[in-house]
Amino acid sequence: MRKAGTEITLKRLAILGSTGSIGTSTLSIVEQFPERYGVATLAAGRNVDVAFEQAVRWRPRVVSLATEELASQLAARLKVAGVNGIEVVFGAAGTVACSTHPEVDFVVSAIVGVAGLEATHAAILAGKPIGLANKECMVAAGEILTAAACEHKVPILPIDSEHNAVHQCLRVGAHSEVKFIWLTASGGPFRRLPLEQFASITPEQALKHPTWVMGRRITIDSASMLNKGLEIIEACRLFDVSASQVRVTVHPQSTVHSLVEYVDGSILAQISVTDMRLPILYALAYPERPSSNLTFDLAALSHLDFEQPDFERFPCLRLAYEAAEKGGAHCIALNAADEVAVEAFLDRRILFTGIPRTIEAVLAATPEAHPDTIAGVLAADREARETARSVIAAAALRVHA
């Protein structure tokens, strides 16, 4: 806790995934708390327009884009605009340069998928505290990242709303006193859809999430509940608990963000608005809580509903528990196969029900292994993607045969 009269130290951020939804929310927090947060580096992907605007507005030391060509475009536009002193880099090495820059005090890791993995790992090795919005990092390389974080005494603060809620609820007891972590799930748009209609779900239907506005993959993952599956694995790694200690309760209002049940019988729950700026602010400011306008109107609360998740409608949940039990390559395969399958579903190459089928086939083909390097994780990831593509191609052949 900061003592009265103590100066607030400016935290300079690396924002990995700056043009995405978490990235822009992070920048809106920086805007709101200019005495607390500044921007040191920004890593974006292919959105040169937004990266240009952000660079002009925030004047970071370094900006990284996906390719050399995009980086050249950005550099040229900055020159035309008369903005000097910003280094423009690119690719995986560019993202690492952003995450490890000496002026960075805190890294917001929000690149979707395993693309953010190397930069997050490098940041931990460089001793930078992490705000983690990228759940795939923890799913694919959780043991490596947490071991490195432990060795380098680097805190990893979860930005996922559920894990952020768990992090808060875990402050009222000891680790050995935790009985269950209960992740809440909105249940997605198909919570009430009859099982037999799941095969005919269209990408348009699946992209409409009832409570959160998010990226495309995470929205589809919410509809299949694979997202909750990834969160189960993430919770195991972040909080050092077994898969059997992580449970899911469906809570359509997404008001209770998660709960922790202690061995004495007390359950702590965290409630707040469904706005990612709150967990971002929590992660940035921990252990402090700055005053914000992200107020939940408790006086207007009338009811909260809960129900048990349906493992028949949502086989991805079962697959995630299976992968969590096996760990290592199976968690990598779960995430990789899902990413490939979601892409295929959005391209209308497979049905919605083809997503769990693809994952199941890839998991079955995955040998038990526990890669202990980032290179090993990425190799297992590539292999699983290859297998997923074959599985999808074979299924398509069968459909057309």
Added chain:
Amino acid sequence: MRKAGTEITLKRLAILGSTGSIGTSTLSIVEQFPERYGVATLAAGRNVDVAFEQAVRWRPRVVSLATEELASQLAARLKVAGVNGIEVVFGAAGTVACSTHPEVDFVVSAIVGVAGLEATHAAILAGKPIGLANKECMVAAGEILTAAACEHKVPILPIDSEHNAVHQCLRVGAHSEVKFIWLTASGGPFRRLPLEQFASITPEQALKHPTWVMGRRITIDSASMLNKGLEIIEACRLFDVSASQVRVTVHPQSTVHSLVEYVDGSILAQISVTDMRLPILYALAYPERPSSNLTFDLAALSHLDFEQPDFERFPCLRLAYEAAEKGGAHCIALNAADEVAVEAFLDRRILFTGIPRTIEAVLAATPEAHPDTIAGVLAADREARETARSVIAAAALRVHA
């Protein structure tokens, strides 16, 4: 947190109010955790039979009863039963002897009303940690008790389920980061009763509480919501917040025991079974959480309802906020007037609606004062009771005139 391999130290308890509902629940915790808790002293009231059984079972050093006559009866029965070595004492001095006995490590203060005040204060001065189930102590003498606790570095752990929940939720942030404390209220049996029927409520109806089985006064206080009013004042004193920071939300299931809203927008809630053994165990074991069988079945939870309290139906809430703002003698008067009024209601001398009317009249007749000694508090308490009795007698005269 206790380290692995560390011995558990036996805590020897003074249980003030041992034959009441909190007292017997405390003894059932002692029974369940014999390696953690023992009984040093027991202070009871007029129930010689139960006090005798407890003395035989727990072999305390001292037992206190309300009067010399009752104490003699108990001593004689213990002699007949061949139970030696138990000192039997009586009255206010007897209760103090129990709470300050040198072998006492922890005092459970559970005597209803201001009768427990002197013994609780004496225990604090003797450096004994307190588990406080007696809310009247905090309402009548909160400033004195908390100042003494602060001076003697004595923790006061709340056993009231709401304040216990608040204590838990307060562990996830700093005091300066607390925006509101939200006390949940079951709303009592008359939450839906039309306003015009409140005058005809009988003692039998008011004694039926929907969720908690408790003593008679607290059950009537729940029906009038004066109980919640006392808790508002108790929260102000226990947690050093202003009355405007304490809010009430009606939650008929009594599943969420209370909530704390932080300035960043996060709200923490505590959920558990409606069983007083849980807050008792929490207070006894704090900061540890021993494993218990007091499990709340979160998987079976279907919904939680919340609504705003109705200040028209429950004028006692408004009166409590008024007393909380003025503090001192007004808080003493609120509690004293209510105790007298509830007795009169149970004796059918006044109507249910006469309870808030009596309190309002007593508050109006109370001068602003802030007694700074226990004797001053007790004098103000006696004076308010006198006034309450006059108010009730005058009302009866008017009815019969």
